[in-house]
Amino acid sequence: METVTLASQPREGRGKRAAKKHRRQGLIPAVLYGHKEAVATVLLPKKEFEAALRHHARVLDLQSDGKTETAIIQEVQYDHLGKEVLHVDFKRVSKDERITVTVPVELKGTPGAVGGVLDQPLHALEIDCLAIDIPESIKVNVTGLTIGQVIHVKDLTLPEGVKCHDDADAVVVQLKQAVAEDEPAAAVAEPGAAEPEIVGRRVKEETAEE
Secondary structure (H helix, E strand, O other): OOOEEEEOEEOOOOHHHHHHHHHHOOEEEEEEEEOOEEEEEEEEEHHHHHHHHHOOOOEEEEEEOOEEEEEEEEEEEEOOOOOOEEEEEEEEOOOOOEEEEEEEEEEEOOOOOOOEEEEOOOOEEEEEEEHHHOOOOEEEEOOOOOOOOEEEHHHOOOOOOOEEOOOOOOEEEEEEEOOOOOOOOOOOOOOOOOOOOOOOHHHHHHHHHO
16 A cells, blocks of 8 residues: 655644634644654644545655654544544554554455355454555455355465454355245234234324314
8 A cells, every 4th residue: 555645734722613723724633643752733634634535545654844754544533424524643653664453354256156145254354564555455255155155364365464363263254045034924813802902093093083
């Protein structure tokens, strides 16, 4: 994965009022920490950062005052609708250091058996790799998978230099036989049996009488 470069600037002012002002100016408040260095509060250009997210960037080069720091996105805070980015946490990394991250599992292809149901117990994997080599996802090919066939963590083909920390025997995905649901038998009312009361109907009847 290529490293994205963003121009950041020191953040002045604290609190919600200052943060709202920055966002109106097209800037996103962020914090940068790690490597036993002082915590830095910065501002990011909103359009450029959101574009980086859309391209699944995980590691960025943050440039400020002639200095470049490489950092991994630790957390992105969104608004209550999950659309607007409110704040970002970054952790400093070195491009030649190995880090531990979680990446999604992406299924590719179509199983060979008709009537089977894909069961995917693992949707993400914990891996370690170079900071600049984080894969967007771990792709799993399910083409030709037959009923009862299972793909374990140990069966995965990982990108070069990537190691997985999950249990080697853990099931990533399997194809199960679809189970037909039995239709419940229709209940036969006995002669003289009282008509069952329907919830809500009594309210409507009483209301109609008023």
